[in-house]
């Protein structure tokens with residue numbers, strides 16, 4: 353039997369900037385499923401897999417970067433952390449801070465957080481500040497608090513966040529035995545696309561703009577190729593596509609409702625150095641992709657997560673997906689975080705019958 357998964361810091365210790373004596377704050381994040389998606393392969397003429405990051409302890413990819421960021425905060429002796437969030441960062445920060453016994457302050461855009469994520473922050477004991485503004489305003493506030501007071505910022509501008517998040521690329525190469533031809537993922541604050549590119553590059557023996565100056569980043573090559581990075585934003589929150597800050601971002605995919613991405617330069621480098629692209633998808637396409645993932649692939653993701661799949665389907669419709677290409681789509685967060693959006697206009701009151709065979713069978717059309 354394979355050894356039990358130990359969390360990303362222990363699993364990739366030789367590639368992360370931690371010393372053996374540093375204590376890892378972990379909830380055994382990572383080691384998430386990489387699932388073949390025949391329905392997507394059929395729709396695109398490619399070979400498509402989904403990396404299911406909703407299987408992480410708090411239900412999103414943020415846990416990979418939070419184990420590293422919070423572990424460093426603890427090593428450095430800080431007692432409190434702060435973050436801005438569209439929901440998943442705060443859920444993850446709250447859980448890891450609770451585990452570490454730290455105070456956790458989160459700044460959230462009022463009224464724009466999915467209910468499940470808000471519940472997570474509250475239940476894990478975070479201190480919430482609702483901001484009358486959007487995520488970009490929240491991040492400005494969080495940075496200012498961390499600058500002026502003894503609290504550590506754990507947004508992805510903290511370099512240890514991207515260090516942890518790069519492990520998802522390692523897992524994909526470890527599972528496939530090679531790098532994919534194309535890696536697709538949603539883009540919000542643009543940390544994750546930068547982190548994946550760093551991970552793929554390190555396995556290929558190369559460094560990137562986002563790499564830390566640490567010897568672990570320069571170990572030998574494991575594979576010789578890297579994927580093209582395909583990032584997808586929501587049309588109403590697409591600063592990369594417009595090549596300008598979006599002052600009032602709007603999308604049903606609240607997780608990526610971000611108009612001024614913090615990792616703008618790293619993500620631009622990831623896109624260009626990989627020969628990739630960052631495009632936008634409509635809210636309608638996002639919801640269609642979310643429904644298709646649920647009904648045909650068997651994976652329930654939150655709306656923002658479906659942007660990666662919506663983007664690949666859009667490119668396939670435009671004839672821009674190379675036939676037979678090996679494609680991995682990261683689906684970043686769990687669908688249970690935002691059931692209201694997923695249910696939308698659907699019928700929620702199935703007909704009631706007595707618990708008896710005949711009426712039930714008749715109703716189901718089985719009789």
Ligand code: AN7
Nearest residue numbers: 437438440441540541542543544684685
């Ligand atoms: C499900 O939680 O920014 O491009 O504050 O929750 O690395 O920002 C979340 C982002 C994609 C975008 N999918 O990733 C936050 C936050 C989901 C997300 C993204 C987010 P980045």
